[in-house]
Amino acid sequence: MSTAPTLVIMAAGAARRYGGLKQLAPVGPGGQAIMEYSIHDAVRVGFSKVVLVVRREFESTFREAFVDRARSKVDIAFAFQEPEAFVPAGVELPERQKPWGTAHAVLCAKPEVAGPVAVINADDFYGPSALAAIGEFLGSLAPDDDSSAAMVGYSLSNTLSDHGTVNRGVCEVSDDGQLVSVVERFEIARNADAAQYQDPDAGTQPLALDTVVSMNLFGYPASMLEMLEQRFGDFLASVPDASTEYELPTVTKQLMADGKLTVRVLPTDEKWCGMTYQDDLPIAQARLAELVAAGVYPETLW
Secondary structure: OOOOOEEEOOOOOOOOOOOOHHHHHHOOOOOOOOOHHHHHHHOOOOEEEEEEEEEEHHHHHHHHHHHHHHOOEEEEEEEEEOOOOOOOOOOOOOOOOOOOOOHHHHOOOHHHHOOOEEEEEOOOOOOHHHHHHHHHHOOOOOOOOOOEEEEEEEEEOOOOOOOOOOOEEEEEEEOOEEEEEEEEEEEEEOOOOOEEEHHHHHHHEOOOOOOOEEEEEEEEOOHHHHHHHHHHHHHHHHHOOOOOOOOHHHHHHHHOOOOEEEEEEEEOOOOOOEOOOOOOOHHHHHHHHHHHOOOOOOOOOO
16 A cells, blocks of 8 residues: 555645635635635545645745644645746746746645645635545555556536636546546636537637536646656756746646556546635635535534
8 A cells, every 4th residue: 555645735826816815715614715624625534744835925824824723633734836946957947927837836845745646726625525536546556656647527517607717627538437638628608508618719619518627636646746847847948938837737648648647537526616706705605604514524624
């Protein structure tokens, strides 16, 4: 059996559409952030450690919000996503204000990770069975398995916002449950009994509501962190401009194409909720209130 998995939470995003520090928006009945429920779910299924990837200037804010209390239940460490992190010596960077992207965020957690790792967004509620599925997968990995990964696949209908469009990774899944491809679709919105997205070249296109989509809930073997570091050097060698990002789905697809990873899709019926827009907050609050009332979560987590 493998080492108990670590949960990496990407919490360094700029939240341009939401405005404000949405990672800590008060969603639970006691003002808890969404990520607190993800941590609670992870601890229940055997994750041994949590790494919060944040901007350095917000470390104290996260500590005061919940981290100092939650450390009584689980080991929580910080990692800081800064443009110069893991940049090879001698590489000149373009002037840049924002981080390099989600794959770089996970790479920044590397010093705090030993063994297999799950990755989530701080501002997405994934549901307890989704974290349980990824935890079970990672817990079953053999110590020498350096190529088996997993992704929790959601039904598109369970991931749409009522207050604006969303971007989703639309997945092609083989008959035996393996991920074949992920294509980013933009400005997805519900349209009667279906959905639609905007294609840059072809305009409005239909999309079935039962389409499998990625919500960035991945599970990787321990070797993934080394591969991310190696590929980051290659990414920088391509001389990216100041807006190009080193994205986790893109790197995952590259590793699949190169035969370095296979990705099993773990289907879930969980209903996503998140903080894309300010108007999503009361919906997320109502969802968590229902789950607390049903006994899925306690009123006080820590």
